[in-house]
Amino acid sequence: MLRHRFAELRGPDVPAKALDARALAALAANPGCRRRALLDGAGVDKAALASALGSPSAFGQSQFAFMRGNAFEARVKADGGAELLRLAHERLDPGAEPPARAQVPDLSAAGPQGRVARTALALREAAGSGGWTLLDHPLLVLEVAGSPAFLEPDAVVVHPDGSWTVVEIKSFPMLDGAADPAKVGAAARQAAVYVLALEEVAARLAREGASPRVRHRVLLVCPRDFSNLPTASAVDVRRQRAVTARQLSRLTRVEEIADTLPEGTCFSPELPVEELTAAVEAVPAAYAPECLSACDLAFHCRARAREGGAVTALGRPVRAELGGLSSVEDVLAAARGEAGDPDDPAVAALRRAAALRAEALDAARARTLPAPSAGPEAALCR
Known part of the structure; x- marks a missing residue:
């Protein structure tokens, strides 16, 4: 039954791409990415999928x-x-x-x-x-x-x-x-x-x-x-x-992820770009910059993360420091004092950083402004 389900996800007459140790090592490095877990488990060729989406991978062995x-x-x-x-x-x-x-x-x-x-x-x-x-x-x-x-x-x-x-x-x-x-x-x-x-x-x-x-x-x-x-x-x-x-x-079982997809979801590279994009977006991803050297879909996921303002695009260390702030818009609002709990250490650190930045910019502007004129009397004295 599961094998038949995977064949449906790949598309008619699309052979399965076997998992290898390199792919498993990359998958283990990002266990929260359901998208990669499902695509790898179903045997989807992510390189062909990325090309069909218009974001071909840029790595591989010559x-x-x-x-x-x-x-x-x-x-x-x-x-x-x-x-x-x-x-x-x-x-x-x-x-x-x-x-x-x-x-x-x-x-x-x-x-x-x-x-x-x-x-x-x-x-x-x-x-x-x-x-x-x-x-x-x-x-x-x-x-x-x-x-x-x-x-x-x-x-x-x-x-x-x-x-x-x-x-x-x-x-x-x-x-x-x-x-x-x-x-x-x-x-x-x-x-x-x-x-x-x-x-x-x-x-x-x-x-x-x-x-x-x-x-x-x-x-x-x-x-x-x-x-x-x-x-x-x-x-x-x-x-x-x-x-x-x-x-x-820690990986979620592939059949559990597949059961959450809409009926008829398919990742065949032969599908129209709009339909293929919708199928890929139906599976949550956990993009991080490290994916660029390990996953064929990394450029597509990076573009989506940037469009959505996800802080994961800035790297896992930054994401970990920001706590519950998951978007760049939330981070900027917290730094400006427009949102966020002041008692939250991440919010407090952002506001302090924003204040220091404003002070530094004011000092820099003061150093670059021209000296005020001393008036016509000074000119006559010269």
Whole structure:
């Protein structure tokens, strides 16, 4: 029933766009946005939707970067992942037996559910093998807001002690052993989603009598300096994992959001702009400037927030400081003393700031006004 409802929301013959870890990390960073939760849960292509609305997204990976990333990943995994496993041994488990003969199981199966089951079986078999195992592009599943999200990490390494490590392969460089902190942070948040999905597999296997363990230090593999040679760093994602788990648990279930929509609501890019805009506006959004780097609909939502004078367009810190004042008009009225409770700390701070601004402007005007004339007598004396 829910699958049929989602198909209606996407439009006739519009395929579903699968959720990935990057989208889930962005969704977890803004759990109050019902619009993104519904569109992602229903498999709506937000990039196509944004273009149809006249506010196309301005971010994404170039074709050149995509090809470079694929070429680097292929190099890292060449020869049965020998270099990747060497880096895992060096950075994460130097006391274990060197990965001279590692297993690389075949994870192919029919359909996503088949691949998820095959991945779980391979993880269970590898955990009891006593050696190194490399799972190349395993498929995991994580329930988000009542809908399953299929996730495909670059790789998962199984250590000789049976523990599991997520591997993230990125094409941005590590210069002198360090990478761009912002890019490392984004990779850590993405890896935290995979860790959560692996923990779901571990919990299911534990109920069957196994005792697997998911490591919270992931392996980030990047090019060394300006070469195409791989290097790696161990990144602790415990904080990102805890934040992501908490935020995802706060998401309203997608079917609850869908039930609040008017009958016949559809997000097909083929619809007229007016009808499509009305459908999108029927779902509440929680825009923040951070959305510009994570959501295809950010430019549309920003324009709407500015039109409505929403203070969220100024950023979450500003929104938090303003308390119950949710619009720019309310803020200005409170600052002028025309509205608002004087005992409200936010209102009092605004009025004090307005008074200080008025004093500063009066002082500046006084300094720039011409000196008053001394009269004709002074001119005669000269």
